[in-house]
Amino acid sequence: MKVVFLVFIFLSNGVHAKTNLLEDIDKKLQPDSYESYRKLINIEPDGTKKEFVLYMLKKGKDKVASLFMSPASDKGRATLRLVDNMWLYIPGVAKPLRISSMQSVTGGVFNNADIMRLDFSEEYQIEKQTEDKTYYFLELKAKNETVTYEKLKMKVEKSSLFPIEIDCIANGITLKTIRYLDPKDFGDFKRPSVLETTSQLQKGFKSVMIFAKMKKREFKDEVFTMEYMGKLGDIRQ
Template structure:
């Protein structure tokens, strides 16, 4: 009987040791690695945002975006003409929208969407995941990690995320965005890994759908991602009317 107990204990210990690489790796550092593999800490990029309706009709927006550090990002709309010159700024939990003809930058909220469709402002002005979420648990299955993330504050758009990441490239493949009560708000699918140059290899397409917007789909396509340093002053309300000068 003792022998059986020893064997069972040995099996449990061996099992724990085999799964050690995941648990040994600091949870937060894995998330930070995913963040860094997705984007350099400071960079510029172009994105095309496509909202696709159930009947196949599409509406497209083109944006120029810059990001610095964990919590500063700006996006400037360059097409279509009706949106040209609009910019959105995010500093941590603060977000603003500037419309050139209309007036001064106004505060907007993360759950609104300046473009309609399934992407909201928090998706368009995405910060590092590690800046907004703590890692509660990591599971490993096959060649994927599943990270269970919990929002650090109530100001974050989604209370929980389930992030699936490729264990080799440490890049996200799918993210489920959930409420506090585990209701699914939307799913992001990361597709078409592409070499953008400068050591940046990441998915070039993010698709999203949502049970709240049945049969609608939104897509974000990335281009020209490159490392670039910016002064902090770029990420201010006063600078918003001058965003075009960064291109």
């Protein structure tokens, strides 16, 4: 009886670890509700760079908004993501336009889904999980067809639960590889502060995202609405 009980405990722990591992990784990467500044740097094969600075907000698993601070030609633009819906607001020109996840408002290797990424556990489930002494090796499958990449191959550091490297796969082809670098203490939170993305489709191009001033902050749900996009600057403190 004792053996049966131990086997039950062992199995239930195994299932628990597998189903909750993605949520644990999400929790390690960001608080439930936070603000941050991010610098996106597109690096061309000859080394020339173009930089964007965004003020970003996230609440829960599926609400993300951003406001462009730089360059001057993009200042005041805002993006919003609510689950699968994405909008782009261009001040003075038009009302918010619906945009797609595979396109990029910044150019370069990062697409809109990379910049306004939802929690991994919101979009993916673990299809296969292996491990060695240092890392988990996860194969993730998209929960539905609207998710940008149908599969992710993720290498996760066991001790920190930080992703180390992610291959993004669509139509059986690895489109890009994201590396999580330079863990940094943001005061009440620690996570990798640099994401480097290389694309197999754009050889020699690289995009880097640097996180700064990431801190927990509560927002009303109404901040993440289409009509509020033009007023996002008011939320900055």
